[in-house]
Amino acid sequence: MSIQELGKQSATLEYTGEVHHHADGILGEQFETLEQQNTAYLIGMWAFIVQEVLFFGAIFTAYAVYRFKYVLEFTLAHHELSVPIGTLNTFVLLFSSYTMARAVRAAMQNRHTKQAFYLLLTFLFAGVFMVNKYFEYGAKFEHHLFPNAYYSAHEIVEHAKAKGELRVVVEDGREMYELGKTIRGEFKPFKKVSPEEFEQRTKLFFGFYFVMTGLHGLHVLVGMIVIAILIGRALIDHMKNKPIADYMPVEMTGLYWHLVDIVWIFLFPLLYLIGR
Amino acid sequence: MATTTYTGGQKQNYLNWKTTLASWLFTLDHKRIAILYLVSISIFFLLGGLAAGVVRAELATPKGDLLTSDVYNKMFSAHGIIMIFLFLIPSIPAVFGNFLLPLMIGARDVAFPRLNLLSWYVFMAGAACILIAILRGGIDTGWTFYTPYSSSFAKGEVSLAIVGIFLTGFSSIFTGINFLVTIHKMRAPGMTWFRLPLFVWAMYATSLIQVLGTPVVAITLLLVAVERTFRIGIFDPSLGGDPILFQHLFWFYSHPAVYIMILPAMGVISEVISAFSKRRVFGYHFVAFSSLAIAIIGFLVWGHHMYTSGQSMYAGIVFSFLTWIVAIPSAIKTFNWMATIWKGRVHWDTPMLYALGFMGLFVIGGLTGLHLAALATNVHLTDTYFVVAHFHYVMVGGAIMGYLAALHFWWPKMTGRMYPEGWGKLAALLVFVGFNLTFFPQFLLGYMGMPRRYHSYPEEWAVLNLLSTAGSTVLGLGYLLPVIYLTWSLKYGTVVTERNPWGARGLEWELVDTPPDPHNFERTPIVTRPAYDYNHPEEPTGFVPKPRPVVVGGKDG
Numbered sequence: 001m002s003i004q005e006l007g008k009q010s011a012t013l014e015y016t017g018e019v020h021h022h023a024d025g026i027l028g029e030q031f032e033t034l035e036q037q038n039t040a041y042l043i044g045m046w047a048f049i050v051q052e053v054l055f056f057g058a059i060f061t062a063y064a065v066y067r068f069k070y071v072l073e074f075t076l077a078h079h080e081l082s083v084p085i086g087t088l089n090t091f092v093l094l095f096s097s098y099t100m101a102r103a104v105r106a107a108m109q110n111r112h113t114k115q116a117f118y119l120l121l122t123f124l125f126a127g128v129f130m131v132n133k134y135f136e137y138g139a140k141f142e143h144h145l146f147p148n149a150y151y152s153a154h155e156i157v158e159h160a161k162a163k164g165e166l167r168v169v170v171e172d173g174r175e176m177y178e179l180g181k182t183i184r185g186e187f188k189p190f191k192k193v194s195p196e197e198f199e200q201r202t203k204l205f206f207g208f209y210f211v212m213t214g215l216h217g218l219h220v221l222v223g224m225i226v227i228a229i230l231i232g233r234a235l236i237d238h239m240k241n242k243p244i245a246d247y248m249p250v251e252m253t254g255l256y257w258h259l260v261d262i263v264w265i266f267l268f269p270l271l272y273l274i275g276r
Numbered sequence: 277m278a279t280t281t282y283t284g285g286q287k288q289n290y291l292n293w294k295t296t297l298a299s300w301l302f303t304l305d306h307k308r309i310a311i312l313y314l315v316s317i318s319i320f321f322l323l324g325g326l327a328a329g330v331v332r333a334e335l336a337t338p339k340g341d342l343l344t345s346d347v348y349n350k351m352f353s354a355h356g357i358i359m360i361f362l363f364l365i366p367s368i369p370a371v372f373g374n375f376l377l378p379l380m381i382g383a384r385d386v387a388f389p390r391l392n393l394l395s396w397y398v399f400m401a402g403a404a405c406i407l408i409a410i411l412r413g414g415i416d417t418g419w420t421f422y423t424p425y426s427s428s429f430a431k432g433e434v435s436l437a438i439v440g441i442f443l444t445g446f447s448s449i450f451t452g453i454n455f456l457v458t459i460h461k462m463r464a465p466g467m468t469w470f471r472l473p474l475f476v477w478a479m480y481a482t483s484l485i486q487v488l489g490t491p492v493v494a495i496t497l498l499l500v501a502v503e504r505t506f507r508i509g510i511f512d513p514s515l516g517g518d519p520i521l522f523q524h525l526f527w528f529y530s531h532p533a534v535y536i537m538i539l540p541a542m543g544v545i546s547e548v549i550s551a552f553s554k555r556r557v558f559g560y561h562f563v564a565f566s567s568l569a570i571a572i573i574g575f576l577v578w579g580h581h582m583y584t585s586g587q588s589m590y591a592g593i594v595f596s597f598l599t600w601i602v603a604i605p606s607a608i609k610t611f612n613w614m615a616t617i618w619k620g621r622v623h624w625d626t627p628m629l630y631a632l633g634f635m636g637l638f639v640i641g642g643l644t645g646l647h648l649a650a651l652a653t654n655v656h657l658t659d660t661y662f663v664v665a666h667f668h669y670v671m672v673g674g675a676i677m678g679y680l681a682a683l684h685f686w687w688p689k690m691t692g693r694m695y696p697e698g699w700g701k702l703a704a705l706l707v708f709v710g711f712n713l714t715f716f717p718q719f720l721l722g723y724m725g726m727p728r729r730y731h732s733y734p735e736e737w738a739v740l741n742l743l744s745t746a747g748s749t750v751l752g753l754g755y756l757l758p759v760i761y762l763t764w765s766l767k768y769g770t771v772v773t774e775r776n777p778w779g780a781r782g783l784e785w786e787l788v789d790t791p792p793d794p795h796n797f798e799r800t801p802i803v804t805r806p807a808y809d810y811n812h813p814e815e816p817t818g819f820v821p822k823p824r825p826v827v828v829g830g831k832d833g
Contacts (some may be wrong), residue, residue, distance in 0.1 A: 026810075027387070029390075030384045030387065031387070032800065036461055040460075044347050044388060044454075044456075046455045047457065050488070051449055051487050054488055054489075054492055055491035055492070055494065055495055057492070058492040058495040058528075059495050062499065062521060063520055066518075072514070096452070147506050169548040197516065200509050200515050201516050203509070204508055204516055207506065211499070227337050227642050
């Protein structure tokens, strides 16, 4: 074979003979096969999750910096958070992850009512989480712990005094706070701060608390909206008696929901538990 | 998809198959979304250019006579914010990435067309926030939003601008996710990773940065807005915060963001250089991996913006070393481009002129970056016009030259019209001369110690500043010309109907109509040869074969 002929064989662009078709309206026009579409969705969702990890990662980093810098002030502020509500919410979210996993399983099996049922449970758990958050936030507003112009560290100081972790001393006619621990009835000071500094730093803690849990709560809300839409879709699939429906939306929402859960799994110890 | 015959005399293409406004605003076609981006960012480019013109006009004379210092601050901030967030970041990825990626890899569309359209709407919403913030009194923080100035002292709609940047950031993330998945999953049969055009490799590296970097700056700027609104001491030292933390978080994105701007331009240059030298890109694998290397190392160098701002000296040494390493993949690219041109049949068309301009200016921009990366010289040059000149050589001399090269190269494919070649060459020349005249004197000014961001300066720097302002006029004219003749060519340019007016390689030239069909390819192509297959004995002149019809039976079958 001459070099020209060889070249012709290797160098010509050809078309496939295949004509692509739409698999029951599930397959997007841009895809060739359902498998291609499903893996594309999965990679896309994982890329989005990586993005979310960096999104929360940056604020976790900032939080870590100040937790290290103002450890005593932050510890006292930690004590104002309600561990029972936080624990309850942790379990609520963990259960919602379980029901979400069951919903994904049901979707894969094309059992539409079962899917709708588990999605509804997930939705309700998310609702319980948000209601708990509402009461938790409300309590913070009431105690002037929301970090706006009405913020006051008064209650933190009172509670810390009662526990023997803070002492008020007068230095050159100025009030100062000594932060420390009472060991066998004797107060051991570790650090001395002015009331203004103490207020600023505990306010910083509550700033982080509200930004981090607020962003997380926003993610929960978005998840609830998507889940509500999916419930509607599952019910329509059921009424239309659809034998096969696209399970990928539920699968992807499931991935998202587990991410929301995992973020909380980090938030809970970082905000509520450490320092106790 | 069955090809319906368009009956208007002209062949059906993505431009004429539907013409209502709604068909544009709700389109899911990646090519139309690219055009939406093209129109919007062109407007933003002109706005940002106008602000730059005002800044240079003020600096023409040593006295601050044209603007008050306040207005001057707002002008350079508007220039920076518009140019970076509304033009450079979306420029090549959102316009040419969108238009070309599916065509280059043999796909009907990107993986997520609706996400693609959403990204444009989110971008426009963000742009609206930024422009409203600028119109309602302006922002004077500079594009860097350094704290505590931005969080505690700056007046004006800083928070609104931050919301705008947050939104454009998410638009950029959406584009990045879309491209990553598209490159992974949408390649035609036979289009292996090492048959991908280098533009696709560059877009892959860019998308990685968009997905990994942008969320960090989004949350950081959000924290600035929170600090402004609630007076929480996150970054303001007088409230117990740490301004250095802001700089760390900000530059963790904003240094890689420079590579979001330059990597796609490098991809364009690889395409243009090989098409106009009629040669395969020399060292294909090295050029491909150098894009990834730049993206990865680019994430480890942010501290070189902070040598003098209180960062640990030892951290500075490490960052300095890592910054020098970035020069290696950049040099690999440059030398490989030169080797591609060497012994090639070079055609001096407008895109090639821009590409050659890119190479020269990028080398100057990159090497002066090394002056700044070295600890000792950095102390002398920090926050002087040397820095301004350096990053304009990279961003304007690099990224915008690449953008203009791409615009001229793919213009006939996008519009079906040829731009006027003579005017194109004149504009390329004006841009090159004007650019150097504008920014080279700034290297000298910076070396002499002229600080950036001041609206007046001592008499002895008058001559060089006047030169720079004169150059900016030439540069402005050079940018205005393409706006005029490209718009003109839409109606009066030579009609291009052949698929491959440049005799270039790549699926978008060889298998896609000019302008492309709404569904890109008649059928999904099978790729049987590497990218840039110019050295083929069959077509020594760069002639492109017609796709061979599939014959069943007979002597071919």
